[in-house]
Amino acid sequence: MTTPPSGIPHVVIVGGGFAGLWATRALARDGVRITLVDRRNHHLFQPLLYQVATAGLSAPDIAAPLRHILRGQRNVEVRLGEVIDIDAAARTVTLTDGDSLRYDFLLLASGATHAYFGHDAWAPHAPGLKTLDDALAIRRRLLLAFERAEAAASAEERAAWLDFAIVGGGPTGVELAGTLAEIARHTLRNEFRRIDPAEAKVRLIEAGPRVLASFPESLSARARAQLERLGVEVLTGTPVADIDADGYTLGDARVRSHTVLWAAGVAASPLGALLDAPRDRAGRVLVQPDLSVPGRAELFVAGDLASVQQDGKPVPGVAPAAKQMGAHVARVIRARLRNEPAPTFRYRDFGNLATIGRMAAVVHLGRLKLSGLPAWWFWLFIHIFFLIGFRNRLIVLIDWAWAYWSYQRHARIILGEQRPPLP
CATH class of the missing domain: 3.50.50.60 (FAD/NAD(P)-binding domain)
Known part of the structure; x- marks a missing residue:
């Protein structure tokens, strides 16, 4: 050079x-x-x-x-x-x-x-998760859904606010679905007077034949079973046909839902x-x-x-x-x-990990396949290890330890404009 x-x-x-x-x-x-x-x-x-x-x-x-x-x-x-x-x-x-x-x-x-596969009009109604801005917007959307359900004037409207759909069965979709089910069934227990958050429907929709397609089929099946034990309805082989402010369409079936999240592409x-x-x-x-x-x-x-x-x-x-x-x-x-030959890139695959919920995860490392509690502990420590900075590791460890024993989530603060998307 x-x-x-x-x-x-x-x-x-x-x-x-x-x-x-x-x-x-x-x-x-x-x-x-x-x-x-x-x-x-x-x-x-x-x-x-x-x-x-x-x-x-x-x-x-x-x-x-x-x-x-x-x-x-x-x-x-x-x-x-x-x-x-x-x-x-x-x-x-x-x-x-x-x-x-x-x-x-x-x-x-x-x-x-x-990527919405040519359906960019879906983006305002089904936000994705790539940045902190996305995460805070989704958090506001999820927490406001329960608030709007509490104030709903009819059973039909209440059901629409308590119907949650996650489109895409990859790691992000699986993690969102499992965690959202835990929030509804445990974190929010006894906090509302007119609704029972546990009645919320959490649906994971995957167009392909199975969730976590990058994992071995056996771990994919275990992940689905763990999701279903948490109360998540898993639909595979079912592409979404349409999404708008009032819900989504699966085949010929129309589902009223005010909260759809995108994790598909x-x-x-x-x-x-x-x-x-x-x-x-x-x-x-x-x-x-x-x-x-x-x-x-x-x-x-x-x-x-x-x-x-x-x-x-x-x-x-x-x-x-x-x-x-x-x-x-x-x-x-x-x-x-140094005017030396450039080396060729060679990717070293250290395996796949995905968490599903409290004490539930799947891990694939070469011939090693783990699921359930051992996989969850492995996932936990790997993610803490790779966080940037000691403070981050310490805070995350404390927060997760507290959440493990109490089912509580300390960051349930609604920020920004407290207005949901209009149905």
Whole structure:
């Protein structure tokens, strides 16, 4: 590589998620200067986002300011902003404030957003869960549903407020459904006078043949059984035909419901469309084996925005894969600076985990398959271990210990405009 005029190569990293943050940290001791750009000021531990949405944790428990995380890394500048243009030929990125950053290496790790499979009109009526803003909006929606049911003038309207549907049987959908069932049957017990929260219907709707399709079939069946023991109605092989403010349609059946949550699909960040590079149907950039963009050795894509094939199968869009991609891009940049061959990315699959509710989870680690209480303990400690910062780990451990013994959720505060979507 040609040394830039400043003598110090400039690495621009877009996105402070797992891929972007792990790449930034991996370059801490290298002779580069880094600009980390994110439209939010925090790193989010997304695997526990559903806990904020269901009032189990507060936002600071699973998020930390990027500036605080990187305060000791002197070769990093954090910029709060959003990229609106990329000129690969000139090697510049343009931010919304009009500022332009010239780079020697660029990593796009801006993640993913919700995908409604061509039905974007459903989005206002079935919000998804990707950010803290999403989580707080869903929490408000869930808690207000019980409040509106308490004030409902008719049994029919009360039933509509107490009917909850989660569309999508992946880990997020399973975790939301199981936790919501626990809230209705345990957390809110004896707190209302006109309704019994335990009468709430929680329905998990999956278009495919089974929930947790990425898990072995035996664990998928156990997960379904554990959900049903919690009181969740699981419908598989049943795609949703329509969603509006008054409910949803399954086949020819119309269901009145004021609370539908979306966990069925994701689409890549729109930043991928700014590149002159091939993309897959979900908008993810088809990258080279070293995670660079074809024809652009200095431009990399990682995390949910990258489409990577390994052994004939796509690398999953999970946190461990994003971390490994970020660290790998740092190694490639290091190799480029030394004029050495770039290593090929190889994803190491450490297994799948999903929690279903109190003392219920499934774990798949190679030949090891766990479900029930042992899987729940394993899931608990793995997630606490990977949280950023000691304070976060300590607070989450205390909160979960309290919730375990009391069934209580301390974050049941309704924030924002206390008005539900109009039925």
